Amino acid sequence: MIRVAVAGATGYAGAELVRILAGHPEAVLTVLTSRQYSGLPFDRIYPAMAGVITRQCETFDVESVCDRADVIFTALPHKFPMEIIPGILERGCRVVDLSADFRFSDPAVYEAAYQPHTAKELLSTAVYGLSEVFADETAGAKLVGNPGCYPTSVLLPLIPLIRSDMIDPATIIADSKSGVSGAGRSPSLNTLFCEANESFKAYKVVAHRHQPEMEQILGRIAGKDINISFVPHLVPMNRGMQTTVYASLAEGVGGEAIRDCLHEYYQGRRFIRITEDGRPPDTRDVKGTNYCDIGFVVDSGNRRLILMSVIDNLVKGAAGQAVQNMNIMFGLAETAGLTSAPYPV
Amino acid sequence: MIRVAVAGATGYAGAELVRILAGHPEAVLTVLTSRQYSGLPFDRIYPAMAGVITRQCETFDVESVCDRADVIFTALPHKFPMEIIPGILERGCRVVDLSADFRFSDPAVYEAAYQPHTAKELLSTAVYGLSEVFADETAGAKLVGNPGCYPTSVLLPLIPLIRSDMIDPATIIADSKSGVSGAGRSPSLNTLFCEANESFKAYKVVAHRHQPEMEQILGRIAGKDINISFVPHLVPMNRGMQTTVYASLAEGVGGEAIRDCLHEYYQGRRFIRITEDGRPPDTRDVKGTNYCDIGFVVDSGNRRLILMSVIDNLVKGAAGQAVQNMNIMFGLAETAGLTSAPYPV
Amino acid sequence: MIRVAVAGATGYAGAELVRILAGHPEAVLTVLTSRQYSGLPFDRIYPAMAGVITRQCETFDVESVCDRADVIFTALPHKFPMEIIPGILERGCRVVDLSADFRFSDPAVYEAAYQPHTAKELLSTAVYGLSEVFADETAGAKLVGNPGCYPTSVLLPLIPLIRSDMIDPATIIADSKSGVSGAGRSPSLNTLFCEANESFKAYKVVAHRHQPEMEQILGRIAGKDINISFVPHLVPMNRGMQTTVYASLAEGVGGEAIRDCLHEYYQGRRFIRITEDGRPPDTRDVKGTNYCDIGFVVDSGNRRLILMSVIDNLVKGAAGQAVQNMNIMFGLAETAGLTSAPYPV
């Protein structure tokens, strides 16, 4: 059994890691850390887990954690992971970091969007953990920067098509919509029930920090700089993220070529499902799962491709993909611990 | 007092007309018709209205209705209005039709999207009731085709900019999101609580019948054919519609020019509010009101304009704009009956 | 015109006061105070109000406020009102206090539930503003303690029956359910969207501070001490409160007597609607209105009465009843400013 620690276990992504790992056939939770709730049983914070998780939350102590874990998931706000991860790696533990700290290969890009980086030397060895795309690198990684939720939903439908030059990369627009859990568990006015319920709006229009993350990866795939227009919106629901991507089709490319390209690229990848006949995927169908469902429609009059993807922002967009990465890092079946059946309603 | 009949009073748009007209200072409701609930008091169907509306629903009889009304709102599914409106107009009543039947000047466009038109002769005299844009024609109209909800939310931000050549009309993409009330009150699987709640998805991708309606009006403004990509989505909330429009900026046009253009065009129009500093408008802020709030952001790297608009699909997107059109037709203040203050939450 | 100040205008109850008063035919808003947002325009906090309310928020200064207002609504957390109200009354202004500070005639009861009272001398002159019950006292009052939302929903159905000895007061159980806006606008974990959505639970079981408030008034009506069991629950919706009351019927009392008693007591009171044939009232039907809808069913096998009431917790449960009380204090029609038609959906 792989011994697993979750640092930041009481945030939504951390708790979702705990949920998934509690049912993982090859992993055992050995450490849960939480600054805010140190000393309290985890099920005091999440009574849903009574009888399932009996462990207490503790303060993060690198020595003590590394003694008891083979891999550590850092589900902490950015800036914290870069402070503790060097020490973890020195002690021989592997890390899947759910923050942005190790998603960028160019520190300047990170620093423009976040703040000064204090562990730049690790950036070149960190692997961007978009599992279906970078599985090979991940297999040998000691440190994985787990992708953001928006980038996951934007990159998965786009990458095969960019790679095969099927769309014009200068025309990409990504219009994304996220459930409220993406904003985390810290009390704030904007995420109060009465503020988010019966409301729909855009936010951080072409100013969200996930945009440079997407552009970095798209550029790496394309072999040249790509700038996109990314607009996130907030949906009154707990979980789920939907992205509609617009891009001009390359000359001569039609619906069949798009379909073949997606199917071929994701052949055998259990968590990617391409919908049939252009049926728009629904966030409901991936809730609680590690699936990314992808659909598309060709707007032939305008020679435009409309790609749609849905994920659960806390699973494929965070904790689920993190576990998938752990599976890959440790040579397990990619799907281990991630196969519970979706809810019908 | 203007005597008003509502045909189809028990659908959501019809009932919203009843709500608004109940508080209109210059109108009095004299007839409510309903096929399904004929003979029942309106407040049996909408108990909210107990003590406010005491009238019974009746079957539509053109003779009887026209005797008692100066204007008739037809809040019926398309196809029904075209059958009864000729008879209404003959009897000297005016009509605001909330269906699609009289929104198109070219019957071929209507027939391609809907079904054969049986009152084509009226299409040339019908006015497209986008109140802030076509108020002059509306003032003299006997028959107004009230705009669809999606077209209202897409056209209001776009028209001033198209008119002033500030964007490239070949690049327009409209990504819209609607609350569930837009689907009406007839029971169907897709609009069941458990199907729509905790769900977000696109539907009728570049295949919605509101798209040709938008293109017709944009083309009229531009003086040439315009094709757009329109993708509607369903949001788990009762009321509200948000649209994010993407378009390439014309050469030399920047944020200031856009702002000036919008402000100038809508100067003095009480129901259009331009947000400051690119703040994205929120459907919550227009719930229950006739406002259309518009915001925009310039994506300078990509030379793209991002326009955002929000309306209440049942008010500015249906019943509210219909009453605004009645006000204009009868020479009343445009805002009469439409000034109740918005809800804070 | 009555000049009106709202102290605490940016909380939900305060903002709802602003909404209602903005449409009041005989009142004019002259002062809005807010500690947190002093110096900012009200519509910066509530963009919904852009174009409707142009006033800025200011710090509360008793001298300055009283110079500009005939009546002050104090929509502040308890403890604050008792500190400023003596000074307001001295300056000849009248007050409707939406906190608990002046709802209790016996300071010991207040102090047991809240904290030491620093303006006890005013308690005997303050009137408990349950409008339909204590209108006569309210008419002459300088200071009204506006009822809590739960007490309003529990007392209105019960008082006529207690008064007429139709139920056994020793058997009263009130099972209440509230929308989330009752918890206010301060960020807290429990009222985050993701915590309250898709969740239902009881809280403060027989330990809510509104229970002694109810018992005080029930006891006053009955002429003897009454103890009830009160259990509040939280519902995932913005507005609305439903209460189901259970009590044993007095000997010989049946459904007809109950119906007659309710109808007689509330005869002519526009805001109380008794549903027909035991139809359970729905919070949806009173949303945004000052109505209290009441229904009942006799459980004859068990000789028990089941009373159901619904209100909008922010209107009849707070701001609406407060305005109703102002109307009564100033000799206006009780319904002034409170007649906007309910929403169908």
Add this chain to the structure above:
Amino acid sequence: MIRVAVAGATGYAGAELVRILAGHPEAVLTVLTSRQYSGLPFDRIYPAMAGVITRQCETFDVESVCDRADVIFTALPHKFPMEIIPGILERGCRVVDLSADFRFSDPAVYEAAYQPHTAKELLSTAVYGLSEVFADETAGAKLVGNPGCYPTSVLLPLIPLIRSDMIDPATIIADSKSGVSGAGRSPSLNTLFCEANESFKAYKVVAHRHQPEMEQILGRIAGKDINISFVPHLVPMNRGMQTTVYASLAEGVGGEAIRDCLHEYYQGRRFIRITEDGRPPDTRDVKGTNYCDIGFVVDSGNRRLILMSVIDNLVKGAAGQAVQNMNIMFGLAETAGLTSAPYPV
């Protein structure tokens, strides 16, 4: 492996059975029947299941189904099961019926609430499958009548206390609240999103067919007739059911005795969790699980006990308990297939 058929697989309870059984370590789904969707792949109806369930829906044919199944779950509207179950039993298959058809031992009680019973001869052999209470009878049963959702939530907290004479059975009031999925997947006005959302109301007050079901079992436990007052309410959420029960304490009984009684009765029963210190249980904490969480508070002033229970109406209230019963019937671990960890949000 136990071969399992689900009759009525496309309703919400049926689909939830499919979800649970898809992950059951000792069961294999061999037949899914659906009248409405016969001939279609199950994942066409529930796209969430794409890649998980590849089976087609078929028409129910008793011969064919019994050839391929050891046990059949009948998730059909009442009246249908009684027509097919005799034939199933004759062929040696076992049955867990999720309808009301085999929950009553006295056919007269069933017929008063439903309609004539056409398989009365089976009622005496059918076992009421409240798993924690009637496990012994269930172990040997060929036919289990799976309890209704409301009865499950009411009976589980009450039975230990009735059995130990800790409360006065003449004083029981059960105030229950259910998510909308309890109403099923057939389109109807009341369960439309816009009708159920932002709404809370009681329905079928002391007239719900689950009330005689509860009374039958309570009477069996008590050894005498028990009549209760049962009032169900509808909550705007998908899943979850909460019940608050009120009853007078027997003389001399206090909180400690109640706690001991509950803990002792449910000792070792994994799916019953008693909350500590009177914390009210939250439906959120049991969503998607087979748990029933129970809390209680003693209202000592009134000598009343307040019991609170929460279940997921589709799991412990339907499909989960049905699988638990199958486990018991086949001598498996009671928890087999029912141990997936709860969601944190």
